[in-house]
Amino acid sequence: MLVDAHVHVKGGDRYRREFRPELILRCMDEAGVDKSCIFSMCLPSRASNRLTMDCYRSAPDRFIPFAHAVPKEGRGAVDELRRCLDEDGARGLKLHRGEMCEPWFDPLPPILEVCVESQCPVLFDFGLNLELARQIAESFPELKLIIAHLGAPADEDLNELFIVLAESAPNVWLDTSYVSSPWMIPEAIERLGPERVIFGSDGPLIHPSIELAKIAVCGLSEADCRKVTGENILNLLRPV
Numbered sequence: 001m002l003v004d005a006h007v008h009v010k011g012g013d014r015y016r017r018e019f020r021p022e023l024i025l026r027c028m029d030e031a032g033v034d035k036s037c038i039f040s041m042c043l044p045s046r047a048s049n050r051l052t053m054d055c056y057r058s059a060p061d062r063f064i065p066f067a068h069a070v071p072k073e074g075r076g077a078v079d080e081l082r083r084c085l086d087e088d089g090a091r092g093l094k095l096h097r098g099e100m101c102e103p104w105f106d107p108l109p110p111i112l113e114v115c116v117e118s119q120c121p122v123l124f125d126f127g128l129n130l131e132l133a134r135q136i137a138e139s140f141p142e143l144k145l146i147i148a149h150l151g152a153p154a155d156e157d158l159n160e161l162f163i164v165l166a167e168s169a170p171n172v173w174l175d176t177s178y179v180s181s182p183w184m185i186p187e188a189i190e191r192l193g194p195e196r197v198i199f200g201s202d203g204p205l206i207h208p209s210i211e212l213a214k215i216a217v218c219g220l221s222e223a224d225c226r227k228v229t230g231e232n233i234l235n236l237l238r239p240v
Contacts, residue, residue, distance in 0.1 A: 001034045003064075003230040004208050006123065006148060006177040006200025009055045010040035010048065017205065018051070021058040024204045028062065031208035037123070037200075037233065039066035039094040045073055045080040053088050064237065066092040066123065070099050071107035078110045085118050091237040093120055097127035104132045109139070116142050120238040123175065123200075128152050130161050137169040144236050146173045146198060150188060153202075156181040163188050166196060173232065177202040182214040194224035198232045 010018045018040075028036055038055055040048040048068040056065040067084035069077040084090045093115055097104065115122050121144035126133045130151065137145055151162025151174070159181060166172040166188070174192070176185050177200035189197050199215055201208035215228060 001230045001234070002032055003199070003233050004028070004031075004033045004036040004201050004203060005146070005198045005233040006175055007036040007038045007203045008040070008205065009038050009052050010042055011205055016042045019204050021055045021063075024055070025059060025062060027204040027207055027209075031201075031212055033208050034230075035062055035064055036203070037064045037066050037092060039068050039123075041068055041094065041096055041099060045070050045077050049080065049084045049088065049090075064092075065090050066094045067120075068094050069111050071095070071111060072100060074107065075110075077107075078114060081111060081114050085114070085120060085238070089240060090120070091240065093122045094124075095122060096125045097129050097132065098125070104129065105135050105139075108136065112136065112140050112143055115144075116140060118238055119144070121146055121236040123148060125149065126151060128155065128158060130158065130165065133162065133172075134165055134169075137165065137172050141169075141171055143171055144173070145169075145171055146175055146236070148175050148200070149177055149202075150174050150179050150184055153178045154180045156184060159184040159188075163191055166192055172196070173198050173236070175200040176214065176228075177211060178206055179214065182217070185214055186218040189218060189220070189224070189228065194220065194227045195232060197228050198236075199229040
């Protein structure tokens with residue numbers, strides 16, 4: 001099964017676009033993607049989650065819902081995460097440093113504790129903040145932490161540093177979405193093993209076919225390719 005682990009219903013691009021389920025499904029069909037992990041952002045937590053669940057309910061056999069939390073909402077973000085897990089059946093959480101403020105780490109522990117307790121993976125776009133990623137990985141060794149974009153979509157040196165972090169932190173996985181130095185993907189797979197790298201597209205703004213092409217040229221065996229493009233994320237999802 002081919003699973004895209006990084007798909008926006010409402011995006012983090014400069015225009016904060018919203019994407020209709022029909023567009024996401026068309027891109028999935030064109031790329032041969034069976035299921036997509038979907039989430040929304042750039043809205044308060046409850047509004048983001050409502051938008052995601054509306055999309056999920058339009059095609060529950062194709063979409064896997066991820067909750068969203070805005071840490072600066074404090075207790076409200078924690079309560080909304082619990083509600084989304086318990087009532088909506090979310091299978092993961094998406095966090096983005098762009099929706100946070102300094103001090104970066106301080107509001108996160110109550111949210112991450114819920115994720116550890118519920119076996120909920122966290123897909124985190126760190127916005128180039130390597131030290132925040134390191135602090136989370138070390139402070140929450142039981143957390144299933146997926147770092148988006150190999151840590152940095154357009155910085156090969158930072159990709160290298162995030163790979164080094166993952167080498168020392170067995171609770172860290174790297175997603176391949178929107179990496180502008182595609183040769184860093186096979187580098188990550190070679191050093192971490194195919195079990196620790198996860199395909200994502202950052203779609204539908206970026207077509208999943210484009211991102212899948214970066215995986216296709218990695219020279220993986222069929223078994224390892226299946227891990228990267230589906231099995232790994234399915235194994236990490238919150239149990240239902």
